[in-house]
Amino acid sequence: MITSDPTASQTAGAIILHVNGEKHALTVDHRTTLLDALRERLDLTGTKKGCDHGQCGACTLLVDGRRSLACLQLAVAAEGREITTIEGVGGSGAGQGAGPGSESGGQGELHPVQQAFLEFDGFQCGYCTPGQICSAIAMIEEHAAGWPSAVTDDVHPEAAPQPLTPEEIRERMSGNLCRCGAYMSIVQAVGYAAGARHTHSGPDEGSAA
Amino acid sequence: MKEFAYRRAADVAGAVALLDADPGARFLGGGTNLVDLMKAGVESPERLIDIRELPLDGIGRTEEGGLQIGATVTNSDLAAHPEVRRRYPALTQAVLAGASGQLRNMATVGGNLLQRTRCGYFTDITQPCNKREPGSGCPAVEGEHRNAAVLGASHHCVAVHPSDMGVALAAYDAVVSYQTAEGAGELALSDFYLPVGDTPHRETALPSGALITAVTLPPAPVRSRYRKVRERASYAFAIGSVAAALEVRDGVVREVRLAYGAVASRPWRARTAEAVLRGAPADAGSFAAAADAELAAASPLTGNAYKVTLLRNLTIAVLTELAELAEPAGPTGHDQEGSAR
Ligand SMILES: Cc1cc2nc3c(=O)[nH]c(=O)nc-3n(C[C@H](O)[C@H](O)[C@H](O)COP(=O)(O)OP(=O)(O)OC[C@H]3O[C@@H](n4cnc5c(N)ncnc54)[C@H](O)[C@@H]3O)c2cc1C
Ligand code: SF4
Numbered sequence: 001m002i003t004s005d006p007t008a009s010q011t012a013g014a015i016i017l018h019v020n021g022e023k024h025a026l027t028v029d030h031r032t033t034l035l036d037a038l039r040e041r042l043d044l045t046g047t048k049k050g051c052d053h054g055q056c057g058a059c060t061l062l063v064d065g066r067r068s069l070a071c072l073q074l075a076v077a078a079e080g081r082e083i084t085t086i087e088g089v090g091g092s093g094a095g096q097g098a099g100p101g102s103e104s105g106g107q108g109e110l111h112p113v114q115q116a117f118l119e120f121d122g123f124q125c126g127y128c129t130p131g132q133i134c135s136a137i138a139m140i141e142e143h144a145a146g147w148p149s150a151v152t153d154d155v156h157p158e159a160a161p162q163p164l165t166p167e168e169i170r171e172r173m174s175g176n177l178c179r180c181g182a183y184m185s186i187v188q189a190v191g192y193a194a195g196a197r198h199t200h201s202g203p204d205e206g207s208a209a
Numbered sequence: 210m211k212e213f214a215y216r217r218a219a220d221v222a223g224a225v226a227l228l229d230a231d232p233g234a235r236f237l238g239g240g241t242n243l244v245d246l247m248k249a250g251v252e253s254p255e256r257l258i259d260i261r262e263l264p265l266d267g268i269g270r271t272e273e274g275g276l277q278i279g280a281t282v283t284n285s286d287l288a289a290h291p292e293v294r295r296r297y298p299a300l301t302q303a304v305l306a307g308a309s310g311q312l313r314n315m316a317t318v319g320g321n322l323l324q325r326t327r328c329g330y331f332t333d334i335t336q337p338c339n340k341r342e343p344g345s346g347c348p349a350v351e352g353e354h355r356n357a358a359v360l361g362a363s364h365h366c367v368a369v370h371p372s373d374m375g376v377a378l379a380a381y382d383a384v385v386s387y388q389t390a391e392g393a394g395e396l397a398l399s400d401f402y403l404p405v406g407d408t409p410h411r412e413t414a415l416p417s418g419a420l421i422t423a424v425t426l427p428p429a430p431v432r433s434r435y436r437k438v439r440e441r442a443s444y445a446f447a448i449g450s451v452a453a454a455l456e457v458r459d460g461v462v463r464e465v466r467l468a469y470g471a472v473a474s475r476p477w478r479a480r481t482a483e484a485v486l487r488g489a490p491a492d493a494g495s496f497a498a499a500a501d502a503e504l505a506a507a508s509p510l511t512g513n514a515y516k517v518t519l520l521r522n523l524t525i526a527v528l529t530e531l532a533e534l535a536e537p538a539g540p541t542g543h544d545q546e547g548s549a550r
């Protein structure tokens with residue numbers, strides 16, 4: 001029907017995924033989502049499956065530095081893109097794969113947003129947390145780049161920058177649901193991490209109380 | 210999900226040729242609707258042609274002073290673009306009112322226009338649905354139809370088009386450009402979506418195999434606004450929305466654009482209301498009369514009549530807000546309006 005190219009009708013193929021600064025070669029059925037490839041093939045289970053339909057945000061990770069959903073993305077379509085999962089946002093051994101705005105350090109070093117979630121108890125069961133953290137990391141960068149949100153009064157580019165108020169945080173983070181309802185402390189943690197980035201100071205141990 | 214082949218297209222001609230050669234093939238944009246529908250079994254393409262690497266991701270000024278938006282521009286990049294925010298603020302507001310930050314980073318302009326309805330019977334393949342399975346019936350008419358259409362529907366299908374972006378594009382008189390193996394073409398957004406009639410499965414006037422390449426906006430009135438009502442504060446589809454643009458001089462409506470979302474099978478341009486408003490006093494009385502004129506054609510079902518009141522109130526509220534912005538100092542405000550550009 002189509003060309004003589006033998007690969008043209010294959011329904012599976014060999015791909016290379018760039019995840020947290022490392023290359024992974026694998027053969028995938030084209031139906032495999034990025035989420036399933038990470039969890040079931042690469043054993044990177046930090047990225048969670050909640051709804052599998054784009055409705056909860058549990059599978060949020062960074063693709064080329066932007067927050068995306070792994071459940072509505074095909075693994076084969078993610079080939080060639082820089083993928084950062086929750087396992088890679090902090091300091092990794094290779095010092096790579098960190099999200100935008102993070103300072104990579106030694107192995108096991110937490111990203112400031114991760115640190116803020118710990119300090120402010122930004123979770124209960126923790127299932128939504130990797131998605132919340134990946135989303136927040138990128139959201140803080142979006143805000144810093146001047147992107148407006150649906151609750152920004154004046155979207156005009158010359159308008160004064162909108163501070164990251166709790167209302168702004170709630171709107172910008174609305175793609176991440178939390179079944180435990182830990183929203184109050186999530187908003188505090190995100191606000192704190194954003195403020196810390198803004199003033200270029202690290203998280204202060206004493207401030208959580 | 211059915212097995213499928215996958216190819217990445219490198220240029221527009223190649224993408225179009227790949228699709229043309231294979232009626233079972235579909236373009237893959239951000240995948241946020243298509244992949245979801247493939248999981249549900251509603252869509253089962255034999256081949257996906259990934260178009261995200263096509264050089265259609267730019268936004269630039271046109272010679273007439275409008276804006277041309279490439280089809281693979283992400284919803285996020287569209288909303289954040291300074292020219293869009295400056296001159297087409299209702300478009301930024303509409304896009305930002307839709308989906309979530311993650312989804313907007315993935316979703317493309319072309320995919321947003323072609324997303325399918327969220328009618329629960331359409332997405333459930335165990336149910337009959339004329340849109341998915343022509344001739345099988347429409348259970349929504351007697352069943353769950355709280356978010357169904359009140360304008361332009363037929364008893365064959367009462368589904369609404371879910372796009373927020375499209376409503377702003379309708380108000381701004383957008384034109385959709387496309388490419389087929391035969392050549393390039395364009396469609397005004399007002400002609401892009403087909404009337405429902407007895408063919409709800411035929412949704413757009415795009416020729417088969419067409420790749421949307423761009424959306425072009427002519428210059429627009431200065432003041433515009435999008436307002437969306439939904440069942441929760443964020444991350445939900447509209448139950449009613451309004452995109453409006455208004456120019457007022459000496460207390461009189463000079464120019465007006467009005468479009469409704471979530472009330473019809475397509476973004477609904479409210480031309481009857483616009484005709485009532487042009488030359489009328491820019492006050493709540495005219496706004497109400499205009500909404501009533503437009504909504505006189507509404508034919509709600511038992512469960513969605515609330516939408517008629519909702520749309521009426523939204524129309525008055527949004528136009529009142531724009532009128533106040535246009536002439537904050539009363540009927541002598543035309544100098545300010547001129548200099549506010
Ligand atoms: C949980 C959730 C909430 C959402 N909430 C909202 C909301 O509130 N408001 C709203 O407006 N939307 C909402 N959406 C829908 C979202 O905006 C759309 O899914 C998205 O815009 C589709 O774009 P895409 O690039 O991902 O399209 P895809 O899924 O890639 O494609 C959709 C269709 O368009 C075709 N296509 C794509 N690009 C082209 C092209 N250039 N030429 C020809 N055909 C093409 C594909 O073949 C497919 O048939 C929501 C989605 C989800 C999952
Ligand atoms: S309203 Fe349209 S999409 Fe929904 S069940 Fe009826 S025919 Fe199908």
Ligand code: FES
Pocket residue numbers: 048049050051052053054055056057058059060069070071072
């Ligand atoms: S698992 Fe991806 S959004 Fe819920």
Ligand code: FES
Pocket residue numbers: 122123124125126127128129177178179180181182
């Ligand atoms: S902490 Fe349990 S779902 Fe959010």
